[in-house]
Amino acid sequence: MVRESSGPPPALPGPQRLTVDLAVSEGPVLLGANGALYGLSDDGVPGDAVLAPLKLTSVSQKPEGGAQHPNGDALTVSRSFLRNGGGEIYVMMQDTYARWPYEDLGIDDYLTRADRIVREVSAAPDAGRFVFIPFNEPDQIWYHLDVADQARYEIDRDRFLRDWRTVYRRIRAIAPDARIAGPNEAAFHTRLLTDFLAFARREDVLPQVMTWHELDSASLRDFQAHHDEYRAIERELGIPPLTVNIDEYGCRRDLSVPGQLVQWVAMFERNKVYANQAYWDAAGDLSGNVVRTNLPNGGWWFFRWYAGLTGDTVAVTPPRPHTVDTLQGLASLDPARRQAQVLLGGSPGDADVVVRHVEEAGISGFGRTVTATVAETAWSGYEGAHPTPRVLARTTLRVAADGSVTVPLRGLRAMSAYRIVLTPAGSGTPDVPAVPWSASYEAEDAAVTGGVVRTLGTVSDANGYAASGTKDVASLNTPASKVDFTVTVPADGTYDMAVLYGNESGAPATQLLSVDGGAPVTVTYPSTQNSSHRARKELRVELPAGVHVLTLAKGDAEVTLDRIDLTARGGPASAVYEATLSDIGGNPAFDYSSSAGTGTGALVLGTGDRAVFDVYAPRDGYFTVVARASAPVELALHGASVTAEPGRPLRLYLAAGNNRVTVTAGHASLRSLDVSGDGSDTGVLSCGAASATLSGGAELIASAYAADGSCVAGIGGSPAAKAEFTVDVAIPGRHLLVVHYAHDDRRDNGHAYNTDIVSRTADITAGAAAPVRVTFKNTWSRDDYWTLAVPVDLGRGGNTVTFANPDGPAPYIARIELGRIIG
Structure with a gap:
């Protein structure tokens, strides 16, 4: 049974320690935890450019024409899912019904519907990529198997088991090779799973995939015990290990939040199970990780990092295993690429990441020094675009006498995730990343007039929406309503100002921004799903050095305020995309003889090789792209191609959001793609x-x-x-x-x-x-x-x-x- 979870644990004194042991393999990277329930709504929503990079292993969707949702039909979305390298599509068969919980019209009615669903899927050219889920949450819906009364439970259990056998055999009668998943409980129940598996083994109706849901914050504490107990039941019954898919996981407060997602993904990947993020609001956004059709948010970039793990995952020991809202992580080692990667997050403060057995990890040429590249993906809201994650540090570290490397991380943010990449160090010094001054200011900590501070997205309110600092300011609906942010900036100049907000007015809404009581300017906020569904509005302000009051006052409608971020602007936006961290095709070589530039070496491309980069554009327009290569390379994007001379800038038109850029060459050493600009419309x-x-x-x-x-x-x-x-x-x-x-x-x-x-x-x-x-x-x-x-x-x-x-x-x-x- 799921237990109630207490609040977040108290902070530990001093830096927390997360230990990675490269000598202890957990097996090949599965990438199983990147799925989504109703993550796709149509062929083209979300767009191909944000689907392909994530290497999705599974999604759960409704049967074609099902009445439970207005879109998300499995056969329809399979076109975009499969052409972008997707794995398997789980068909939620009971989503043929319109009501929630499902209307119970009897097993005969359901069998008629099931026949149609199975026949339609079986006729599809990729029928083997679909998995049937006959029942959804039977512990709560139709059968009520979570009752405490044992006699009542046994009556309901026996009815469910009979119906499972009937539907299972009906599916197999139509599609003898069909893969079937279940029992698909709303929560982990030892009693039911034991009875179900014993019955299914005896009656020869075992599912090919075992599914249940983990939908409580306490799952971050309890899942490991659930998984271990399930495997023990299998062993006791003599059942070979089945594939496990936790086909709904996470609460509203977890979705889109990198620091929350890393906690879930780490435990699923460690146990090599598949898992799909839950559906709480809208289909077609990969469970809150894609903005509009093609814009990545902070959660999307975390899953992009996850998709970039290669080789084997290795043992990670967090400071507090199986504890809700604490620092957690996962790591991989790829000897062929000579790379180790660590993804971590979930707790604020300082941390030391200790990577052990670096010299004993079987990485030829790792040597006595390594380069460590540290980047952050922050929370940008469910509907707030997030640019390419910022590189925080590139450093050369000497391997200690005991074969370990320690990477210090300071000032971690609880809602962010971080990536550390270790590669062999070569000659030269990595470029020091330009990290501009930045500060964040919570609305609830500002001076609030005519508004209400709300608390949401806490452990005890896990299905509340996420909010920065677990608070926001709502009900700014009177003529006098305003929030005064007192800020301090270090120098005269231009600052990028980002506002995390919610707007459920049903149209663009405005507020009035003034600096130190000066003349106000109008800020227009696009609509959001509701007042708590965060988006991100970006604008610029000119500020002299010192203390200022930035006031956001009510305009023509009510807007909820969560946080503002100020970042010093040093020029047009720019990003460096490391070649050795790109998606590759063919058999390129990894050259770490030089640590100059990105610090991550170079990718040596030959005939038949390719490197695919995910390039972010804040808006539609022209950007400057430079290939840092030893020889000319070919760039292909959006169906066009061009030769890029080494170091010579190209002017390329990019779509707002993610752009997949493929680089090929007869022979060239490629270090990076450098992209800069704000999106010019000259010539458009x-x-x-x-x-x-x-x-x-x-x-x-x-x-x-x-x-x-x-x-x-x-x-x-x-x-x-x-x-x-x-x-x-x-x-x-x-x-x-x-x-x-x-x-x-x-x-x-x-x-x-x-x-x-x-x-x-x-x-x-x-x-x-x-x-x-x-x-x-x-x-x-x-x-x-x-x-x-x-x-x-x-x-x-x-x-x-x-x-x-x-x-x-x-x-x-x-x-x-x-x-x-x-x-």
Whole structure:
């Protein structure tokens, strides 16, 4: 049984110690804990560029046409899941029903539905990639198997076991090779699992995958005992070890929060089980780790790091094993790449990471010195974009006489995760990373007028939304409402200011920002799912050195404030992407003879080799990209390619969010891709809604929040309802078509915590190409305009770009932009 969890443990005096033992292997990296329940909502939501890097091993979705949710159909989303390297799709068969908890119409009704589900999946070309889950949370739904009364339990148990056998055999009668998972309890129950496994073994209806849920903060303490007890039951019954998938894990406060996620992932990876993050709010965002369609947040970057682990995981001893909200971690060792990586987080303060047996780890050429590269991914909210994680330190460390290396980490933040990469040290000195001055200020610690401080996302409120410092300021809804932040900055200059906020007004909402009581400026916040579902608004302020009061006062609607961050701005944003930490193909060599630059050596590419980088862009636009290579290399992105001369800058058009850039070469030593800029629109072709030629009922309507005050409505619903833009292209080739769109379609399924958002689609015809169907995710309100980038090929001179949808409504379109990818 899940026990109540107490509050977070008291802080330890002095630096905490997390020990990594490279000599103790736990087996090959599984990457099993990166899955999500309803992580995908449509083919294209989330986008391919954020799916592919995570190497997802499993997702759980509803059967095609199931009534439980308005989207997330398994066969539909399998197209994007599988083309991006996904593993297995678990089909939640009871999600055919509309109500929650599921309406119980009897086993005969369910069998009729199950027959259809299995036949449809079996007819799919990738049928072998699906796993059937016949029952969901039977301990609570239909069978009530979590009752204390033993006599009542045995009656309900026997009914469940009979129905399990019936449905299992029905599935196998239709699909003899089908893989089946269960019993899929809402929580771990020793009594039921023992009875279930004994019955299933005796009746020859054992699941191929054992599933249950871990949905309480106490799971961070208790899962290891649950897992060990389950394996003991298997042994006692003579059952060979089954694959385990904890197909729902985590609370609302955990999702999107790197420091929380690392605690969960560490224990699942250590035990080599699969696990899918829970669904609490909206489908299509990988359980809160993808913003909009293609924007990574802090949680996404943590899972990107996780996907980058290679070789074997090795033993990690945290300061407090199996303890809720404490420093935890996982680590890997890849002798072939000569890399060790450590992911850690979950606790504030200082820590020493001690890596043992460095010289005995079988890494040829590791030597007596190593380079340690330390980076941080912070919490940016469920809907707040997070740039490329900042490198905090690059240092050369000498291996101690006992074969260990100690990496000191100071000032850890509880909601952040950290990555340490150890590589052999070569000649030269790694570049010292430029870490700008930065400070954070909690809203609850500021001077609050006409607002209410709330506490949420604590251990005792685990299904409350995460909040920085577990508090925020809400109910800023009176004319006098304001929050005064007293800040201190070290020097005169420009500062990037980020506001963590919530806006459930149903439209963009404003506040008034003033500095030291000066003239206010309007800050506009896009909509969020609700007042607690955090997003991140970025702006800039000019501040002289010293103490200031930054005031955010009520504007036209209520906005919840959580925290502000101030960061000194030293120029355009920039990031360095290390080649030896990229995704690779072929058999490139890892060269650590020099530690200059990134400190992580170089990747030697030959014919047939490739390196794939995940490059972040804060907005759609042109950026400067430099390949640090010994010889020319080929860069490919969005279907375009260009030769990059060593050290010579290229001007490339990137989509807002993640961009996958592939580098190949006949022979070149590649150290990094360096990317800088804020997203220039110079040379971008732009067409507002008013320039479109409309037909079939499509019309131009006023829209206060569109860039030019209007948008095109009424596209789709019939073959004739179209919008056609004409653009004149000076240089032919591959372009990114950036569509500024909005819509807020919802389909009420009556689910207790389903936001019911659905996507719209449009068939886009660009130039002479065939139409391409593109999915546009819901923007949370009719007045919030997002962008979606679509690669298109255009010829020289006049080209038309047409939007249509004979099957249903397309989104409202305010503007299109076209940038040639190779600028």
